Amino acid sequence: MQMWMGAAPRLCDLCRKRITNAFVDGRTYTGSVRGLPGGRWTCMCLGCHAKHGTGLGQANGQQYERREVPAENGPQGSGGVRLAWVKVQG
Numbered sequence: 001m002q003m004w005m006g007a008a009p010r011l012c013d014l015c016r017k018r019i020t021n022a023f024v025d026g027r028t029y030t031g032s033v034r035g036l037p038g039g040r041w042t043c044m045c046l047g048c049h050a051k052h053g054t055g056l057g058q059a060n061g062q063q064y065e066r067r068e069v070p071a072e073n074g075p076q077g078s079g080g081v082r083l084a085w086v087k088v089q090g
């Protein structure tokens with residue numbers, strides 16, 4: 001299981017909507033998208049990825065979802081889970 005390391009994006013880079021449960025770290029088509037140069041690697045919501053992304057896969061993008069995963073060092077009685085961004089596709 002691969003996880004997103006570091007701080008997850010709070011807003012979609014393209015439409016600026018809040019990212020809640022899923023995002024894609026991926027490439028956009030050549031050509032400017034909302035002021036960002038095309039071909040750029042960016043974090044976007046699933047709607048923007050459907051419109052502007054080049055797809056999923058090693059050279060195109062990875063989709064992450066917020067999921068509960070076992071906590072390695074969680075406090076006793078916490079239920080033993082924490083939320084993490086897990087790679088689900090790509």
Ligand SMILES: [Zn+2]
Nearest residue numbers: 012015045048
């Ligand atoms: Zn978006």
